[in-house]
Amino acid sequence: MATFLIRRLIQMFLVLIASAVVSYVLLYFAPGGPMTGLRQTQQSGRNKMSADDIARIKQRFELDLYIPYRFTRWLVGFPAGPVTIAGQTFLADVAAGCKTPGMVRLRYPDGRTEIIEEGCEVPITFADLVDRRTSRGILFGDFGLSQVMLRDRPISTLIASRLPYTLQLMGASILISIAIGVPLGIYSAVRQYSRFDYAMTTVSFVGSSLPTFVIGIICILVFAIGAKEAGFIYLPPGNAVSNKDYVIPYIGEVIASSTLDRVLHFIMPLGVLVFVNIAGYSRFIRSGMLEVLRQDYVRTARAKGLRERTVVLKHALRNAILPFITLLAGVMAELFGGAAITEAIFNWPGLGRLLVDSIERNDYSVTMGLTMVSIFLLLLGYLITDILYSILDPRIRLS
């Protein structure tokens, strides 16, 4: 067990680093970022920026450093300056980046000229890095600064403001759907080919084949717009709280950001996620149960004269639930990552929407932070499931 754990943790660490490299490289090639708007101002005459301005802004976003150094500074907060060992400083004049690039004027044979950046006039050395704000590194939980969405504020603030909403939505929806989906799946497997089973399979078939955004939009049309027009109790179509009081028929006036207001806003996104998850979970449990109920040991259990309840819950379910655990490996990442599309439709201020917004607005430091956390949680989820699996299923040995 111990060797297994150590090996898995090392493996996990390597995968994490590798995915950090891949996502960093991918986002390095991404367009936009803090310099995009500046290039335009640079060309217009009135607010023409000097080379110093550009150098200053580049420094602020670390764009003047070479990629490997930027990456390690982002990942582990190194190099933050020259290395000091036993009172002696090393590496003080190693170039880590370039403050002012050299300009080369190219003259083409057809008479056109073009100025390109080549070489480096003023390099940035490790010694210059001492004065900079250095993140402690994402591996140690410092996400760095947001570039666009909350300019120069820490990304952790951004995440902390969204996290409660995502945890609330995802936590409630996952718990409720397991609590409802698992019993439904068991019941429809035990009563196979009954009217209930047919209804259940049809509903869950439809539920798992329709995209979430279609279900969400239909819900808004029916429960928010339609119900309001018809004068029934309606639900607010978006956001987590409203910013002014409103009146709902039969309920009365709802005061903005009261508990009732929050609950009313919560119902629809929760409902959609629960519906979709129940459809998936109950199908999964049903098929697992049907397979197990056909096994010899279940027949033996029945032949021994055990009560049906004991047979189903003790003998069958225990074995049928095993694959379900693998399915839950992604739950932690889901809890954190949120449901991007559901959140987008219902304007729910969670992390899923933060991700979409950050990509849309080219705030890549936020995107990378979120991606790293979800990769980490996914890997952790796999590890936990493997351990749980070995505890629940003695046939499987970890090695």
Place this chain on the structure above:
Amino acid sequence: MTTPNHRPAGQWTLIFRRFKTHRVAMWCLYLITTIYVLSMFASVIAPYKRDAISLDNAYTTPFSTAPDGSYHVFGTDHLGRDFFTRLIYAARVSLTTAITVTTVSTLIGIVVGLTAGYFGGIVDTITSRMIEFISTFPTFTLLLIAGSIAIQNSDDIPIPALLSQTIGVIMAVNEREGKQVVMIMVIFIALGWTGVARFVRGMVLSIREQLYVESSRALGASHLHNIITHVLPNAMPPIIVAYTLGLSGALVAESALSFLGFGIQDPTPSWGNMLSFANSYMFNYPWMPLVPTLPILVCSLAINYIGDGLRDALDPRVQSEVTRAKRDALLKAIRDRSAAS
């Protein structure tokens, strides 16, 4: 007495016969085929030009006449473009994208999975590690990022002109739009083949150990012969079911991506981006999101029903729910990959 030259029906005839007994699946197959074939004649059927903007006619309700006297079956959008016309063109774009993406990634998956599973050894180790590594990525996030990069840098990314022109002709879009669609497809394929490869590898691993493969090898058959005559045909049924499910997965993922604004961009119509526009006018014109929702809803349901029917048709021996369990696990895997929730 049977006639001596009576030949029993082939495997595929039997499968098709069984498939026909699944009424709903059969109807769904007709429906999808009809929609796709009709969309190929879009320029003939469509009553208006694809991007014909007329602001005076904007927000015309379905089944009614616009202010200038023109009739619009499904109404018009916020720019007065005819919804019916755009839906037909969008069917061409969305369905072609889904079909191409699924076909190519399935083919890649089959080749990689077969090689890894059949030959084992170092090839298997490398591919399995690679597949594992790719599947630790949050796919949907990667899709969003890649989509956004591709759209914003569309001029710098080299795509063979012939390819984007071909896609352009198939989808009735111009070369520039074709290039964009090709980029989206490449992203989907790059992230999509791993699921199929893993699945095929697992199947080939078990088929390889079967006695008939072993005896064929003992008789001196080449690996290629073995793969073509024994391994592939036996692996085919589940692959076909996976293909159908992947098709609906790709359709949904594409529309989700376009819905969020990182997929196919307006004015190229796709059901997803039409929905995203309609969605922002839904409070004033509640009918509007229903128009593009309808085809997404119908097609994803229909494809899933076809998959259901195919599964029943392909595996009659195993009447048990074992296949269903496998299928559900597969469905879940595919769904997780697109993570379109």
